[in-house]
Amino acid sequence: MDKLHIVVLMGGWSAEREVSLTSGRGVAEALESRGHRVTRIDMGRDLAQRLAETKPDIVFNALHGTPGEDGSVQGLMDLMGIRYTHSGLATSVIAIDKELTKLVLVPHGIRMPQGKVVSSESLYSADPLPRPYVLKPINEGSSVGVAIVRDGGNYGDPISPDTAGPWQEFDRLLAEPFIPGRELTTAVLGEEALAVTELRPRSGFYDYDAKYTDGLTEHVCPAQIPDDIRDSAMDMALRAHRLLGCRGASRSDFRWDEEKGVEGLYLLEVNTQPGMTSLSLVPEQARVRGIDYAELVERLVEAAL
Template sequence: MDKLHIAVLMGGWSAEREVSLSSGAGIADALESRGHRVSRIDMGRDVAQRLAELRPDIVFNALHGTPGEDGTVQGMLDLMGIRYTHSGLATSVIAIDKELTKMVLVPAGIRMPEGKMVESESLYSADPLPRPFVLKPVNEGSSVGVAIVREGGNYGAPISRDSAGPWQEFDRLLAEPFIRGRELTSAVLGGEALAVTELRPRSGFYDYDAKYTEGMTEHVCPAEIPDEIRDAAMAMALEAHRLLGCRGASRSDFRWDDEKGLDGLYLLEVNTQPGMTPLSLVPEQARARGIDYAELVERIVAEAMAEGPKA
């Protein structure tokens, strides 16, 4: 592809800032290795002014969480007429919100856990679901703020006000039944599902630390699962990518109850700004398909350049 001036937007102020900085550094290095001119931007409140001064050909959006994954940055870039990677405004608004995502995917036949929104204050008087259940913020990624509430757990019954958990940080939470079994994920790139990876945390569950601390989680890629489960997960990931209108790379996360076969496969969420760190899953699955990191990054840029800026 032609050599471009690419601004890599990273950092910001979300709970996933450090992951974004790691993703952005790797992306910038890869683009420079391919001969592109790269401007690295640790996003602050003056981001629009800096982009106006730089006038890049395209922005590589390496932000995770708000405001880079929720439509805010996408809307700003649309207004400025600047091309950018990954999903657009409407897709970003929907996909970061777990409740809105279900409203799009479940009617189309994508199996997701039944759940309901609860006021955090209500948890101190009664459980919203039979235990075990999961509580998670509706619009955070990387398993930020996820709690599994079990019988005999250390949160209390009902949950104690003094127990550390997402109820102390968020006014409203999504409550879902806990699905026993195995953690799977499948990435989509350029309209094709790449592979399925099984994630085996050394201890506990696949939380933020397990995702981004080397040695805490074993990645099995390709996953050692029946072909029908692999094919179903990849098909669901691709269909979710299509239904939500994702662009570039996305990653769908699953739980699979291996005692129930196909009926035990549930999509949990779709990530429109998947991590690009050395431990991240999209680069790993790309490698399994013979796509090295620099080629992966350039493919994402090429797709965005082909689409062009929003009107």
């Protein structure tokens, strides 16, 4: 491809800032290795001014979480007429909101856990679902603020407002039944599902620390699972990517209850700005398919062009 002036947009102020900075550094170095001129921008409130001054050919969006993943930055760049990688405004608005995502995908046969949005204050009176269940923010990624509420756990019964948990940070939460079993994930690049990875946390569950701390989670790629589970996960991920209107790359996360076979495979969420760190899953699955990191980054740029 032609050599371009590319802004790598990273950082920002979300809970995933440090991961975004790591993703951005890797992307910038890969693009420079391919001969592109790269300008790194750690996003601040002056983003529009900095983009106007920089005049890039394209922006590589390496932001994670709000406002880089929720449509805000996408809308700004649309207004400025600047091309950018990954999904556009409408897709970003829907996919970061777990409840909106269900409203789009479930009617098309994508199996997702049934749940409901609850006020955090209501949790102090009674459980919204039978235990065990999961509480998570409606519009955060990377397992930020996820709590598994079990019988005899440390949160109290009912949950105590003085106990640390997402109810202290967010006014509203999504409550879902806890799906026992195995953690799977599938990346989609362009119009192709790449592979299925099983994530095996060495302790606890696949939370933010387990995702981004080296040695805390074993990645098995390709996952050692039956062919029908692999095929179903890849099919659901690709269908979700298309139904939501994702562009470039996305990553779909699953829980699989082995005792129920294919009927026990549930899509949890779709990430439109998947990580690009050395521990991230999209680069890992791309490598399995013979696509090195620098080629992956350039493919995302080409898709946006």
